[in-house]
Amino acid sequence: MGVDKNPQPPPPPPRWAVELNNPPPSRPKNTSNIPDPPGFSAQRAIGGKQKTSQLPARKPPTQEETDILKLKKSWEIALAPGKQLPMQLIMSYMSGNSLQIFSLMMVAMLFKGPLQAIAATNSTFTKLETEGNKGKMILVKATFVGMQCMLLALGVWKIGQMGLLPTTQSDWVAFEGERICLEKAYFAT
C-alpha cells in the first residue's frame, strides 16, 4: 500500500491555457488609441459566446428571393454549353478533316456529351426547380437543350466536313438499280 511520501504539486498549466481563460491584460492608456488588428475584438475575446449571441440575427431570405436566385443559377447552367461552343469550333477546325483517331474521338465526344446532357436535362435542374419557378424553368431547359443541340450541330458539321455524311449522289448510287432491257441478244460463243 504505497502512499507517495512527498506528493509533488501539480505542474502549472501552460501559458496558452492561462491566456485563453483569462482576458488579455488591459491595455495601457497610451496605447488605447491604437486600433485592434482587423478581426480581433477585445470584447469578443473576453466575452466569448455570450457576445456573439447579442449580434442581430440575419433575416432569412424570402421564398421569392430564393426562387430568383435559383433561376439565376439555372440560367447560368443553361448557357454554359454555349460558352464551350467557340472553343469546340476552333478545336474541330484545327483537328482537320482526315479520318484519324483524334479527330474521330473528338467527334465522338462532340456527340456523346450533348446527347448525355440532353438526356439528363431534368436531373441537372431538379435542385434548382421549385414550385414557384416551374414555369420559367421550362424556358431555361429549352435553352439548355438548344445549346446542346448547337454543340450537336457542330458535330454534324464536323462529320460533314469529314465526308461521312451521305449527302452526295455517289453515296446513293449503290442503291440505284441498273436499267434492265427487256430484250436480250445472244451471240455466237
Place this chain on the structure above:
Amino acid sequence: MRLNALLSLFLSSISSVHSILADEAYHIDYHHALLGIPQAETTFFHQPSASSNASLLYTISEKAIIGAVNPKDGSVVWRQSLADPLPEPASVVEEAVKLPDEEQQKALRSIGPAKAGLLAEEGSGFVVSYYGSAVSAWDAMNGKLAWQRLMPQGQHVKSALLIPSGRDTSSSSAVDVLVLHGTEGGTVTRLDASSGAVVWEYEDRSGASPRYLASTKNSIYYVSEQSAVLAANSMKIVSLDTENGREDKGHVLKVDEVVTVTSCPNAAFISGHGRSPRSMKVNVLGSDKVNTLNLERSNDGEIEAVSILPGCGDSSPSHILVHVQTRDGAWAEVFNIDSESAEVRKAYSLPYLKAKDAFAVSIIDGKPHFTRITDVEIELYSFASGIVVARWPRNQPSFGGPGHAQAEVVLRGQSNYAIRISEVATGGEWTLMRNGELVWSRPEMLAHVVAAAWVDDVSGEALAHELDFEGHENPLRAYTHRLKRHLRDLEYLPAWLQQLPSSVTSGLLTSKAETEKGLLGHKLLVVATSTGQHVALDPAKAGAIKWKRLAQAASDEARAVSLYVHDGVVTSYVDRLGIMTINATDGRDISFDQSDAHFTGVIIAPGPVAPVAYRISRDGQPNTTAISDVARDGTYLVTRSASGQEVQGWMVGRSNIKLWTFSSAAGSRITNVVARPAHDPVSSIGKVLGDRSVLYKYLSPNLVLITSTKRDSFTIYLLDSITGTILYSATHQDADTSSPIPSVLSENWFTYSFFGTSDAKSPSKCHQLVIVELYESPIPNDRGPLGSSSANYSSFSPGSITKPHTITQSFVITQPISHMSVTQTAQGITSRQLLCTLPDLNAIIAIPRYLLDPRRPVDRDPTREEIEEGLFRYSPVLDLDPKFFLSHSREVVGIQKIISAPTLLESTSLVFGFGGLDVFGTRVTPSKAFDVLGKGFNKLALIGTVAALGLGTAVLAPMVRRKAVERGWRL
C-alpha cells in the same frame, strides 16, 4: 450489290501495278511449248555433234515449226518457225474470203502448197530444212540459223537431198545440198552446205513440172511429170552428173497415180500404185525395167493404203518395206532391190495383224531392222528372215492408234536389244517409249486447239440450289428448310469427326499452293482441236491432261466450231461432222448426232425448259434441231454469215424473223465482230468523280462492236443489237488494214488497236491503242434521257435507244497487238485488266484498266479531285511495263485467243491462251489477292501464340484463385 459497289470503289483505289512475283512464276502458270504434230518424213533421231553419242529428235511439224526435242525428257531444245507468220488456223470465216482476188488465188494454186522437208547428215553439225521457197541450215545444237537461201519468187522447193560433197572436208562441209524448185521446168541447184553458195545449177527447159530428186552414191536423178495432155501419169527421169550437173541420159516411164521416190546409197527407185492398189510398180532409177509387185493376200479385205519404208543399209541389196493397210488390219511385205540387175524380189512378209500398226526402220551395223508398233506391243524383226528377235509389251496404248514412228535400236552383246521409239499417234500425241515403257508424251494436238470452254465443278451445285431456295422463300419456310437440311447433314458428322484430326494436321502441313487450289475451285478446261480431239486440261495441276477423246470419224474438213458446257456435259459442235456430247469429268462419249452437220456457229439461248442451241447456217440463218425446240419469246440472236460480210439480227421464238442486216459497204470487209462477254457483271452503275458526283455508265448487254476495213482505213461501229441502231462510229484513215485490228468490249468501254497515223498532219505511223468509254450523259448526276427511273425498258419503245456520251483517248504502244481479251471475276468488283497477245515478243500481257482511263487530264497536272479519283497526267506513250507480262520469261508462240474465267475468289481470274501453236494458262489478280491471306501470314506463329496464351491462363488461373481466397480470409 451495295457492298460490291463499296468494295469496287475501294479496289479501284488500289492503283499499284500488280506483277508476277518471282516465287509465283512457273508455279501459277503453265505452258505447253509445242511444235505441232510431227510429220512422218521429217521426224528422226539425229546426233547433233560428232563428239557425243547423244542424239536429239528433230522434226518439222504440220505447223511448219522446226525443232529439236530432248529424247530423255521431251523438252524442247530449240524451235523455229519456218512460216512467218504462222499458218492461219481454219477459222469460222471461210478461207476464200481471205484472198482478195481470184488471180492471186490462181497463182497460189499453181505454186501448190508449201512443202516441208528436213535433212541431216551424221556429224555435220547442222540440219537443213526447206519450206516454201526457202532452204535454211540450222545449227543442230542450238537452232541458230547458219544460212538461208530463197528461191525465186513463186517457186516452191519440191525436193531436196544431201549428197557427199567430195571436196576436201577440212575447208568445207562433207555434204552438199541439192535443191529442186520451179513450177514449169524445174531447176536443180547444188548448194555448198557450209555456206549456201551455189556450186552448179541445172535447168530443165522442157516445161514438165518438177516432182522429185533422188540420188545414189554415184548419180543424181531428177524426176518430172509430163503434162497430162501429152501422156497421163508419165514421169521423165533424167540422171545428172554429180560434178557439174550436166544432163546424162533420160527416159520416160509410165507409173500410177500415187508416186513415191526413195533414195538409198546403193539404189534409188520410183514406185507407183493406184488409188486402191492390188499391186505396185517399182523401177530402179537408171534402168528401164519396171517390176510389178503383187500385194494381195487372200481374205484380208480391200487394201486401203500402201506406204513405203526404205531400209537403206550400206550393203547391197537394199530393202524396202511396203506397209499395206486394210480396213481392219495391216501387214508388210519386204522386198530386196538388186541395184545391179534392177530387179525387185520379195524377201518375206510380216504377218497380218488385226490392229492398227506403224513401222519404223533402224540401221544396226549397216543392216536395216524393222520394228512394228501396235497398241499392245513392239516387235523387232530380224533383218534377214523376218522373224521376231525381240518383243516388248507396251504399258500404255497410243492415243487413237499408232500413226508413225521412229526407232533407235541398240544391240548389246549377241541378242540383247534395247529400243527407243518415238511415236506420233493418230490423235496427235508424240510419245517416247524405252523398251515399251512410256518415258514422256507431248500433247502436240494442242497446237490445233480452236475452241475452249471452262467446266465448273458440279459437286457444289446442289448446295447452291438449296441456298437459292432458302433465299427466295418466306422466312419461316426457309428456316424449316434450313433446319431439315442441317439435320440431314448430321449423318456426315461421324465421318467428318473421324477425318478431323487428319484434316487439321494436313491443313497445317499443306503448302500455300495446295490451299489456294482449294480456294480457287476445281475448274477444268476442255479444248477442241481442228483435228477432232477433245482434251481436258487441269489448270490446278499445271495444265496436265485429265482426259482426251478422239472424235469418231473425224475428217480433215471437220472443224470444231463451238464448245458448250452445261451440268457437267460438254457439247461440241463440229462443222461437217455433227454434235458430240461428252462427259466432262471422264471424257466418255454420251451421244453423237450426225444429222444436219453444216453450220458456221452455234448460239445457246435460254428456252422454256432447257437451253436451246441455234445453229447458224452459211447464210447466217439460225435453226434449231426440232421445230418445237424454240427459245423463249423475245430472244434475239446476232449471227454472222459464213463469208463474214453480213451481220444479222434475228428475233427467234415460234418463228424466226430477221430484224436487221449490217452489210459491209462496197470495197470494205467486216473483219471483226465482238460483243460483251456472256459473263460480264458490273458492280457499280456509275463512276464516282472526285467531287462525289456520279457519271452514269452506259450499260447495255446488247452492244456489238463491228470492225469494217477498207484499203487504208477502217471504221469501228457500235451497234445496238436488238434494233440494229448505230450508236457510235469512228473512222481511222491511213491505217494498215492488213494487220489485225483486235478489239474488245466489256462493261461500258471498248478498246481497239491498230497501226496507223496518229494525226492527219504527220505521215509517221505507230501502233495505237484506243479506249472509248460510254456514259449515259456528259453531265454528272444525270441518268440521261431515260431519266432516273431504274424501271425496265424495251429497246423498241420510242426514245429508248439513246446515243451514249463517249470519252476517248488513244495511246501509242511499242508493240503490235494481235488479240485482246478482258479478265473476268465472279462479281466484277475487282478492277479489270486488258489481256493482249504480243505476237512479236511471243508474250501475253495484262494492261491494268486504270492506265487506260480516257479521263486522264491532258497537258496539265491533275487537280486534287482528279488525284482523289485516281487519275494522273496523260502521257501519249503507254509503256508496256515488264511487270505486265503474264508470260514473264516464257516464249508463248502463236496465241490467237485468250479466254478468262472467274474463280471462287473474287480477286482471282483464270486466263488461258491458245490457237496458233502453244497453249498457256495462268491466273491473275488485277487488284491484288485482297481476299487471301498473304505470304506474310504465319499460321504456326498464330497457333503458337494462342497455345501459349492458353497455357499461361491454365497455369495462372489456380494461382490467382488461391490468392483471392487468401485475401478473403485476411479481412
